[in-house]
Amino acid sequence: xxxxxxxxxxxxxxxxxxxxxxxxxxxxxxxxxxxxxxxxxxxxxxxxxxxxxxxxxxxxxxxxxxxxxxxxxxxxxxxxxxxxxxxxxxxxxxxxxxxxxxxxxxxxxxxxxxxxxxxxxxxxxxxxxxxxxxxxxxxx
Amino acid sequence: xxxxxxxxxxxxxxxxxxxxxxxxxxxxxxxxxxxxxxxxxxxxxxxxxxxxxxxxxxxxxxxxxxxxxxxxxxxxxxxxxxxxxxxxxxxxxxxxxxxxxxxxxxxxxxxxxxxxxxxxxxxxxxxxxxxxxxxxxxxxxx
Numbered sequence: 612x613x614x615x616x617x618x619x620x621x622x623x624x625x626x627x628x629x630x631x632x633x634x635x636x637x638x639x640x641x642x643x644x645x646x647x648x649x650x651x652x653x654x655x656x657x658x659x660x661x662x663x664x665x666x667x668x669x670x671x672x673x674x675x676x677x678x679x680x681x682x683x684x685x686x687x688x689x690x691x692x693x694x695x696x697x698x699x700x701x702x703x704x705x706x707x708x709x710x711x712x713x714x715x716x717x718x719x720x721x722x723x724x725x726x727x728x729x730x731x732x733x734x735x736x737x738x739x740x741x742x743x744x745x746x747x748x749x750x751x
Numbered sequence: 752x753x754x755x756x757x758x759x760x761x762x763x764x765x766x767x768x769x770x771x772x773x774x775x776x777x778x779x780x781x782x783x784x785x786x787x788x789x790x791x792x793x794x795x796x797x798x799x800x801x802x803x804x805x806x807x808x809x810x811x812x813x814x815x816x817x818x819x820x821x822x823x824x825x826x827x828x829x830x831x832x833x834x835x836x837x838x839x840x841x842x843x844x845x846x847x848x849x850x851x852x853x854x855x856x857x858x859x860x861x862x863x864x865x866x867x868x869x870x871x872x873x874x875x876x877x878x879x880x881x882x883x884x885x886x887x888x889x890x891x892x893x
Contacts, residue, residue: 617778618802622809623816625771625783625854630814630824632764634853638827639754644883651754656761657768658857664769665862672777679780686780687863688850693870700849701856701871703841705878708853710886711830711838715846716785716854721826723811724818728828732839739843740786741793 614681626720632657635721637712644709707739752829772859775806784855786846849875 633639633653642651678684708714713721713732721729772783779802781788788806791797814824828835846852849871851860856875860868 614779615801615805617774618805619809621771621774621778621783622806623813624767624774624809625806626810626813627817628764628767628769628771629810630764630817631822632761632768633754633757633825634764635814635824636754636826638752638829639825641829641883642752642754644879645887646880647884647888649753651756653754653757653761656758657765660762660765661768661772661858662765662861664766665772665858668769668773669776669859669862672773676777679776679778681778682780684780685776686782688782688860688865688867690850691866693867696848697850697867697871698874700845700847701874702845702878704845704849704852705875706882707838707841707843707845708875709838709879709882711835711842712828713835713839714785714842714853715789716852719785719789719807720810720814721824723815724824724826726826726828728832728835731832732835735836735839736843736846737789737793739840739845740790740847741843742840743844743847744790744793 617681625716628661629717629720632660634714634717635724637717640714640717641709641712752827754825754827768854768858772854772862776859782855782859784851784859786850786852786855790847845875 629635634657639651639653642649643654711732715736718729718732722733775781775783788803791803792800818824851871856868856871861872
């Protein structure tokens with residue numbers, strides 16, 4: 612129960628950060644990518660603020676703790692291979708992000724704002740994830 | 752469509768995202784990647800789906816708390832529904848194959864100095880800049 616409560620609060624901090632940063636606003640995200648047009652550089656501040664804070668926060672965490680406060684161990688990805696799947700997937704994601712102006716982390720905190728379009732986007736993302744997973748499992 | 756340049760609110764929002772990412776690692780030992788958290792909630796459910804659902808619930812509810820406290824969250828979607836669906840499907844395929852999105856690779860992965868995340872982030876940023884350039888300045892649509 613304590614674990615779920617802390618996850619809920621941490622999710623809440625994440626959601627409010629996304630929302631006030633402007634990441635939940637596709638028009639703003641698309642303008643960040645439009646240097647040749649109606650450029651809005653705000654997202655540099657989002658990425659910079661998030662990255663520097665996490666960089667420092669992770670260092671402190673890993674220095675002071677051998678394990679997480681509410682779990683057995685740190686679940687860190689061990690894969691170091693840069694392969695076609697990673698780069699291809701990232702490229703497809705980038706194209707989709709450039710079309711829609713939404714990424715998963717930007718859209719989920721916008722789900723409660725009352726716009727049907729956010730639900731449509733998340734449904735499309737879930738479809739894309741589920742279909743790719745299914746195809747991959749069938750091929751295995 | 753112009754949007755207002757908001758360096759202070761964006762920096763503050765970014766810092767909050769970083770605090771959340773740090774706390775999720777310190778308390779749960781997990782990467783705060785929205786793709787990974789979401790993927791575990793798509794059936795068949797991941798065995799540890801409960802904390803993922805709690806995190807999502809918090810992320811959806813907190814902007815509403817912010818609004819009810821008098822804050823405003825600008826929102827505008829300058830594209831068609833067809834483009835939104837097409838873009839969403841590409842995002843889903845891409846984040847699944849690429850094992851992460853802006854939060855997982857772009858924030859948490861780079862903060863761990865993961866070469867995979869640095870490569871993935873560079874790739875999806877370049878792809879997004881190129882896509883918007885092509886759509887807005889080559890094809891000329893919006």
